[in-house]
Amino acid sequence: MKSKNLSLFLTLLIISLMIISSCDKPTEPPKDNPPQKLKLFINEFMASNKTTIADEKGQYDDWVELYNGEDTTINLGYFYLTDDFTKKFKWKIPDSSLQPKRWILIWCDNDTLQGTMHANFKLSAAGEQLGIFSRDGKVIDSLKYGPQKTDTSYGRFPDGADFWKFMNPTPNSSNK
């Protein structure tokens, strides 16, 4: 009788410990916070440039302005620019540092031999798409745009904002 009581006691003790230990366990492993989106923006572009700004060869080509909205420098060499979302890695942006709250101009003239910041595609003034992708294929920024006006740019206002409008071009400077 005594040993029976002891075994009952031990059984109850084990069950109690199991319940307590299961209560201590977190119900699921802690999840990582979703990574914050990098503030690297397609900030302004011109798909029909006749007189606004010429490249190193004196050509009035299409251009895209990127903007670093972060407080730290971004190495652009981690990213790709494309006008076709089915080809995320269409053009690798060359290794270069973009300082915080600064801009950089990329010529979209499909003439990569003219310099480092010359992409291998042009922009369609009738409207198309533009995207920045990271090298692991994540979208950093993207937009689809409609028909464009000659020597009028289309950009975010203010820099890096969600709002887009046609504007007087400000290549390499703050959107107005």
Ligand SMILES: [Ca+2]
């Ligand atoms: Ca050119």
Ligand SMILES: [Ca+2]
């Ligand atoms: Ca600008």
